[in-house]
Amino acid sequence: MVLDDLGSSLRGTLDELRGKSRISEEDVDGIVKEIQRSLIQADVDIELVRGLSDSIKQRALEEEPPAGTSLRDWVLRIVYEELVDLLGESTEIPLEEQTVLLAGLYGSGKTTTAGKIAWWFSKKGLRPAIIQTDTDRPGAYDQAKQLAESAEVDFYGDPDSDDPVKIAEEGLLETADADVQIVDTAGRDALNQELIDQIERIDAQADPDRNLLVIDAAMGQSAKEQAQEFEETIGIDGVIVTKVDGTAKGGGALAAVNETDSTIAFLGTGETVKDIERFESSSFVSRLLGMGDLKQLTERVERAMEEAQEEDEDWDPEDMMEGQFTLKDLRKQMEAMNRMGPLDQVMDMIPGLGGSIQDQLPDDAMDVTEERMRDFEVIMDSMTDEEMENPRIVGAQRTRRIARGSGKPEDRIRELLQQHKMMERTLKQFQGMGDADMERMMKQMQGGGGGPGGPGGGMGGGGNPFGD
Ligand SMILES: Nc1nc2c(ncn2[C@@H]2O[C@H](COP(=O)(O)OP(=O)(O)O)[C@@H](O)[C@H]2O)c(=O)[nH]1
Ligand SMILES: [Mg+2]
Known part of the structure; x- marks a missing residue:
């Protein structure tokens, strides 16, 4: 990161x-x-x-x-x-009708970002549309159309036209029913006069409420110059830093922010339309310093749980909180975890776990954990419904059968059963708690005051200096 x-x-x-x-x-x-x-x-x-x-x-x-x-x-x-x-503060993005123009160099992630912010707005209850004006890049039309489909939003483009300004004009009319119109533009390998002229004309035609500059986190010092050029031509209201999930260093993006006298609006954290986060400097810096980011984590967990439920209407997490915790619940939880993204990213967000624990773990420790989860999935595929509902019946004989069926060692199966038992116990404890207890526990975690499992006290060891 x-x-x-x-x-x-x-x-x-x-x-x-x-x-x-x-x-x-x-x-x-x-x-x-x-x-x-x-x-x-x-x-x-x-x-x-x-x-x-x-x-x-x-x-x-x-x-x-x-x-x-x-x-x-x-x-x-x-x-x-x-x-x-x-x-600085995150760029303000009001939840209202608006037109957003995306600018940036070729390959910076504009088209992907168009899909992402469309998805983001739609989750906020607004109706977005993507307008693709890139007539240079072969496949740009299909790419944007496909992204619009996965984000389930409106789309306008014209694969036969070579006039981006006209597409913008028609697209805005055609998608007039949408609340948020997102205009994607073409980029070039380098910032040249042609691109500048083109985007200037699109800007004049679309009259956007917000121009957002898309910057690849991998862009180094040259980001400064690019940002300056776009700022002078169309004016930049906010920056979107993409590919922060990679190994990129991201310093160029900071320079871009400084140069355009704007702030960061969003972070791009992957290739799908859902891989977007609203930038928040305080949580970003907390994460940077290994202090965790509870807020982001909570949002991700909620989203993942919602999705798990959408897919399987019979499964209700509320049941789990009230009654029995079965292997089926465990599996749902694991699926939810997978949806939240790579484990190390998730760990970064847990106060007391972020940074400090990862410093102590060998580099491949995370992979091992993910591998274990995958093994668990395979093992559960080899279990009967009865065993899934009531794992207690799995004794030595059944373990052997499951091992043969799944091709996984018996130890792994015992690990899974162990994991289930542990979570069941934890849940029982939660059930005895009222809301006030929960709140107190969350506070404690946020303080990171050597909370449970916070080995060696990360940054927070010794009270929360950031209590706000
Ligand atoms: N890992 C990762 N890849 C991204 C991200 N944003 C875009 N990409 C990839 O970067 C490449 C270029 O993106 P694209 O949207 O076509 O860039 P454009 O030329 O500016 O429109 C594509 O392969 C995208 O999948 C991101 O946040 N993380
Ligand atoms: Mg593009």
Whole structure:
């Protein structure tokens, strides 16, 4: 993920502050250097880096830590606040009728993003339409049409036309019933005059409420120049950073934000229309620093549960909360987990688990976990309905049969049964809890105060310095 390195290197540096009661200039220099190193590695503009580290240094030396706050938490808070400040508030996207124009270079992810934001708006209860004006790229029409289909939104394009401005004009009329009209545009390998002229004319024709610049997280320093050009031509109201699921460093995107005097609106986290997140600097920075992001996690869990339910109307998670927890429920949960995305991304969002635990795990530990989940799926395919409903009946003999049927070792089957038992127990505990207890537990988790399973206390160890 973007700036991935910052969290772990910073954690290491801040750990050196443990037990200290005063911060020396030397300490501050060390921390600031670590931050600079990570940011420069992530392709962040040097001017930005300098400004950021100056303010962190100044604040760390001049301000007094509030009573009862450990030095480590206090410095962390400063770093957090300055990073949030640098990234700014998320671009405002009102939920109302509007026209959105997507701009950006070839391959940056514009067309995919058109599908994604259409899906996003439709989930918010608005009716979106995608208008494809790219007449240069062969297949652009089909690609956009297909994305519109998977997002289940309206679409307009004309594969026979070579006049993008005319397509925009007709498309806006044809999709006038839609609440949100999303105009996708063509890109070029490099920013050239032709592209600039074209997008200027589309902009004039469509008169969008918002121009969003799509930037690939992998784009380095050149993002700055591109952003400047688009800003001068059509004006940019917000940035969408795509491919943050990759190994890209993302620093170029920060420069683009700075250059267009705008902020980030969305993050693209994958290739399907659902892989979009609203950018939120505070949760983004929390995740960056390994402090987890409960809000995103909750949203993902809710979405995944909803989808599981849509697919199987007989299955109701409420039943599970009230009565028995069967293997069928476990399977649904695993499917929901799969829908939430790669485990390591999900782990990043759990306070106390993000960063810290991943630093301690060997690189392939996540794969092992995912492999285990896949094994469980296969094993459950080999079980009878009766066994799924009542796993207690699975003894040695049945285990052997299931092992033969699934081609998985007996140990794996015992692991699955063990997992089921553990979750059943946990659920029983939840059932005895009222809402107030739940809330208290969530608060505790957010504080990360060495919460259950938070090995070695991640960033939050010692109370929540960010209580808001
Ligand atoms: N992993 C990943 N791939 C993406 C993302 N957004 C776009 N892509 C891929 O990037 C490639 C170019 O995207 P496209 O939307 O055609 O870019 P355009 O030329 O700007 O319209 C396609 O293969 C997309 O599937 C993302 O957020 N994550
Ligand atoms: Mg395209």
